[in-house]
Amino acid sequence: MFVRQMSYLLALAREKHFTRAAEKCHVTQSTLSAGLKALERELDMRLVLRGPRFIGLTPEGERVVTWASQIISDYESLKQDVAGIRDGLKGTLRLGVIPAAMPAVARLTSPFCAKHPGITVDVFSMTSVEIQAGIDKFELDAGLTYLENEPLSNVRKTPLYRERYFLVTHIDSPLAQSDVVSWKEAVAENLCLLNESMQNRRVLNKLAESLGLKLAPSVTSNSYLAICSHVCAGEWSSIIPHTFSYIFRGCKELALVELTEPRHSQAIGLVVSDRDPLSPLAHALIRCASRLDQDDLFAPALVVAD
Numbered sequence: 001m002f003v004r005q006m007s008y009l010l011a012l013a014r015e016k017h018f019t020r021a022a023e024k025c026h027v028t029q030s031t032l033s034a035g036l037k038a039l040e041r042e043l044d045m046r047l048v049l050r051g052p053r054f055i056g057l058t059p060e061g062e063r064v065v066t067w068a069s070q071i072i073s074d075y076e077s078l079k080q081d082v083a084g085i086r087d088g089l090k091g092t093l094r095l096g097v098i099p100a101a102m103p104a105v106a107r108l109t110s111p112f113c114a115k116h117p118g119i120t121v122d123v124f125s126m127t128s129v130e131i132q133a134g135i136d137k138f139e140l141d142a143g144l145t146y147l148e149n150e151p152l153s154n155v156r157k158t159p160l161y162r163e164r165y166f167l168v169t170h171i172d173s174p175l176a177q178s179d180v181v182s183w184k185e186a187v188a189e190n191l192c193l194l195n196e197s198m199q200n201r202r203v204l205n206k207l208a209e210s211l212g213l214k215l216a217p218s219v220t221s222n223s224y225l226a227i228c229s230h231v232c233a234g235e236w237s238s239i240i241p242h243t244f245s246y247i248f249r250g251c252k253e254l255a256l257v258e259l260t261e262p263r264h265s266q267a268i269g270l271v272v273s274d275r276d277p278l279s280p281l282a283h284a285l286i287r288c289a290s291r292l293d294q295d296d297l298f299a300p301a302l303v304v305a306d
Contacts, residue, residue: 003075005039006068008032009047013065018054073138077279090118093281096131096143097123099224100163100200101268103243105144108160108270112288119281128152128199135273141282147267149203155271156278158289162265165204166256168248169237176255183259187213192227192236195220204239207264 011021012032022032040047047061048054057065080091093112097105102125109121126134126143132152134140147157167175167186175181175189187208193215194201201220208215219230224244230236232251239259240248248254270289272282 002039002042003072005035005042006064006071008035009039009061009065010068010072012036012048012054013057013061016054016056069138073279077277077281080280088118089116089280089284091120091281093119093121093142093285094134094140095121095123095285096126096134096140096145098128098131098143098145098199098268099125099194099222100146100198100241101144101243102224103241103246104161104268108144108285108289108292111292112285115288116284119284127197131271135271138273141272141279142285143271144268145271146199146203147269147271149206149266150199152271154274156274156286157269157271158286159267159269160289160292161268163268164242164263164265165239165259166242166245167237167259168231168240168244168254168256170231170234171253171255172234173237173255175237175257178257180260181257182261183208183211184213184261186237186239186259187215189237190235191215191217192219192221192230192238193217194224194227195222198222200241203266211262 008021008025008027011024012018015021015024018029018032022029025032027035036048043064045060046058047064049056049058076091080089095105095109105123109123113119113121124134124140128143128145128150131140131143131145135143135152135155143152143155144160145152147159167181167189169176169189173189175185193204196202196205205215219236221227224240224247227238227240228247231238231248231254234253240256245256248256270286272278272286277283278286
């Protein structure tokens with residue numbers, strides 16, 4: 001009952017509305033309100049500011065929400081762990097993935113699902129900042145993100161591959177006939193790039209600055225789909241992770257040329273909360289990721305991390 005009451009408080013904190021919170025918990029509003037009052041009596045403190053409508057949580061309520069997230073996560077992990085002994089792991093793995101790693105994610109989830117057919121996977125496209133928040137709030141089981149640039153805190157890391165960079169441009173561009181292209185040549189192109197809210201763009205900014213260059217794209221977006229659309233139009237070029245070669249090589253009008261001077265790379269890998277015990281789903285994913293690294297599954301199309 002105590003755990004259920006905690007779930008009511010979490011739902012109210014997210015929805016900020018008594019009726020919607022009750023609907024999320026599949027109970028009546030009166031049941032939810034009674035459960036919250038029982039929780040306040042149990043903890044001997046006021047948690048919810050009440051009025052005709054939801055006003056907010058007390059400072060104590062905000063603190064209890066933080067603990068409730070961890071308690072409920074641990075409770076669900078306990079049930080999964082014990083049930084897994086008898087029937088195998090079941091549940092939903094919540095995986096946050098930065099856009100730059102999206103083309104590679106199936107190389108991890110495919111063998112994972114084959115190994116654990118009772119588990120479904122929910123993949124979310126997220127920034128690294130959102131992945132950090134999701135892990136901290138126990139809303140994600142794991143993330144796929146950069147490991148070296150703007151590294152996440154309080155996480156365990158499993159390297160998977162190193163991201164390299166290509167210039168993608170129209171086949172009629174003079175650079176399309178080159179074996180390699182320098183960063184100086186690439187920066188001089190009419191570029192369409194991710195905007196600076198995305199870590200991949202910040203990685204490219206730092207690299208350009210280290211070479212005394214400045215990226216000045218004429219079009220930016222937070223979506224690789226938008227970048228693909230503009231490059232396919234023929235007026236723009238872009239700098240993309242090598243994993244996106246699977247997508248861009250499907251267009252005969254485009255050419256991909258590796259960027260050199262220097263040949264730069266960034267480590268991408270799996271991150272989970274640095275705590276014991278790990279949730280059974282996170283633990284199973286780490287084991288799967290470690291085997292993939294050993295088997296060199298990300299090569300030759302991807303480069304395995306050192």
